[in-house]
Amino acid sequence: MKRSPDSDERPKSRLVLTALEKLDARHPNLLFSVKAWLDQGVSADKLALRVQERFGVTVSTKTVEYFRTHRWVPEKELTALKAVTTKAAVEAFGGDVGLDAAVLAKLWELMDKMSVTQLLSARSLFVRIRAQNLKEQEFLFKTGQLKPGKPGDQNEDDPAVKEAKTRNVMNKIRGIFGLGPLPEEDEEETVENTASSEEVNGKEEPVIVQGEMCEADPDKG
Secondary structure (H helix, E strand, C coil): CCCCCCCCCCCCCCCCECHHHHHHHHCCCHHHHHHHHHHCCCCHHHHHHHHHHHHCCCCCHHHHHHHHHHHHHHHHHHHHHHHHHHHHHHHHHCCCCCCCHHHHHHHHHHHCCCCHHHHHHHHHHHHHHHHHHHHHHHHHHHCCCCCCCCCCCCCCCCHHHHHHHHHHHHHHHHHHCCCCCCCCCCCCCCCCCCCCCCCCCCCCCCEEECCEEECCCCCCC
8 A cells, every 4th residue: 555645654663561660560669769779879789689689589780781781771872862952942042031831842852752863953053043133133233133131022021022022932842853843732742753663772672572672582592
């Protein structure tokens, strides 16, 4: 069957469960505790002992290291990337007053659906927009068209004006992420995850067992 030009049937990436994530299904709070211990800088061997003492299950140091490398570190890096991307968006579109809480919340919601590649590209575009804005502002100052301390729009406190401004900013941000403008009515929108399925740190590809994705056992091979 021939696909419509507007359709996008790219396969979505499937989550590969680690051994610790599988254990968390049977031992609530195991994963929360592991992440907290990693945040505290607990070594893999000591962390494995703590899991055994608190939850009564035995995990190897390799299992802990696998989770740290393939889950904990990427999550930390992604959170940091979202933070710097948000900062770049604020500098590009926030002017002197920044972005309001509603825009920031929607921006973070958008970033939750984006791949690392998309976030890096967006941050680069935000930085370029900011640089262009500064050049234009400098020109307006030099030509006397803009003066320091010049009051803004007196209607900015009007709810309708604020809503229109928020919508305008969000549509610009959505454009950066390659998305269309906000729908006129509240409609749910699905943004596909285009994250790459490439191997991480040279680890072998995940295998399919009984229709479910699972990680290759770090203790084997």
